[in-house]
Amino acid sequence: MSKKWILLSVATLLVVLVLAACGGDSNVSQEDPTEATDNTADEAADNTANEEENNEAGNNEAEPAEEKESYQFRLAETHAPDYPTTLADKHFAELVGERSDGRITIDVFPSASLGEESAVLEQVQLGSIDFTRTSAGPMAEFNEDFGVFSLPYIFDDDDHVWNFLLSEHGDNLLKSLESSNMMGLAYYSSGARHFYSSEPINSLEDLEGQKIRVQQNAINIDLMNALGASATPMDFGEVFSGLQTGVIDAAENNYPSYYSTRHFEVAPYYILDGHQRVPEVLVASSSTWEILDEEDQELIKQAAIDSIDFQRENWAEFEAFAEEEVRAAGATIIEVDDVSVWQEAASTVIDEHGEQYREVLDAIESVR
Structure with a gap:
């Protein structure tokens, strides 16, 4: 083969290869890059809108x-x-239960089943017991401000007492219990305290030398000394046996307590001198109080x-009933015509202890 034909064949082959590389299937379309970008943006916008709708629907659902x-x-x-204070405890517990829809339950333990007042107050301070109803008398051992109620003859009658208790001054005394790890909630009535004895007592002179049970505080002890008697601190639950066995000759309390404890059976002489009007106090442990939120506290x-x-109301009814019962049982009730003799004898107690309560005594005088 000549050189000319060889060159012609190579040239022809090159042309075929070039045409094959540039050619293609005319039915296959080429994608526009701009159109692809637009489609992607539309899909992203649709996805975002769907997510917002889903989130909005979720937010509209009520949270439990x-x-x-x-x-x-x-x-x-x-x-x-x-007893009237126990019935009031139960009424208080019922109100709490109803208003909390049963969420807060307060069980009342009467008859000193959790201990006598002084021991219970210690447990309330420690948080072992949540609430208690106590006389303001033993409270003075835990908060000296409450000693004012033990001062003799500072109130005229029950109305005078409540004029003070429901005043700002009475409320401030309740608040002062916070320093003793207790929260003061309310006062209850306890009437007037009178002396009763196993021996006849017709006058102040008849108390001379008698061993008289008192609540444990310095003012009560000084009062007995001022009246010529011998103070004998003792738990309330021990008074009946103390009178019965002669450990003590006399005690002092209000009509309902005199009747309900049947102390009139062993101390049938009751003289109405009304030396003290010591309210009851409903208190809570600070430890218990602090676990409650503000709404539950209120x-x-x-x-x-x-x-x-x-x-x-229950107190007034029971007080009248108790008086009738002890009189019917044969107790001798002695009226005091002139209490000024007793007041004069007890004036040294006011002189000795009154100055520390001067502000409170002035408030008591102002609501007379």
């Missing part, structure tokens, strides 16, 4: 309300189940305040 804590507390009471505080009228 947070369930509040439930509590079960104990309230210690010295007196019997049918609920319990208001329930305590709302139980006051109930207690006062």
Whole structure:
């Protein structure tokens, strides 16, 4: 083959290869890059809109309300189940239960089943017992401000007492219990305290030398000394046996306590001198109080305040009933025609202890 034909064949082959590389299937379309970008943006916008709709739908669903804590507390009471303060304790507990829809339960333990007042107050301070009803008398050992109620003959009558207790000054005394790891909730009525003895007492002179049970505080002890008697501190639950066995000759308390404890059976002479009007106090442990939120604290505080009228009404009824019963049982009731003799004898107690309560005594005088 000549050189000319060889060159022609190579040239022809090159042309074929070039045409094959540049050619293609005319039915296959080429994608526009701009169109692809636009499609991707549209899909992203659609996805974002769907997500926003889903989120909005989720936000419109009501979130379940947070369930509040439930509590079960104990309230210690010295007196019997049918005593006016115990009935008031139970009424207070019922109000708390109703207003909390059963979420807060307060069980009342009457008849000193959790201990006598002084021991219970110590447990309330420690948080071992949640609530208690106590006389303001032994409170003075835990908070000296409450000693003012032990001062003799500072109130004229029950109306005078409540004029003070429901005043700002009375409320401030309750608040002062915070320094003693207790929260004061409300006052209850306890009437007037009188002396009763196993021996006849017709005058102040008849108390001379008698061993008289008193609540444990310095003012009570000084009062007995001022009246010529011998003070014998003793738990309330031991008084009956003390009178019966002669460990003590006399005691002092109000009509309902004199009757309900049947002390009139062993000390049938009751002289109406009205030397003290010491209120009852409903208190809570600070440890218990601090676990409650503000709403529950307000609920319990208001329930305590709302139980006051109930207690006062029950007290007045029971006081009249107790007087009738002890008279019918043969107790000798001695009226005091001139209490000024007793007041004069007790004036040294005011002189010795009154100055530390001067502001409170002035407030008591102002509401007379």
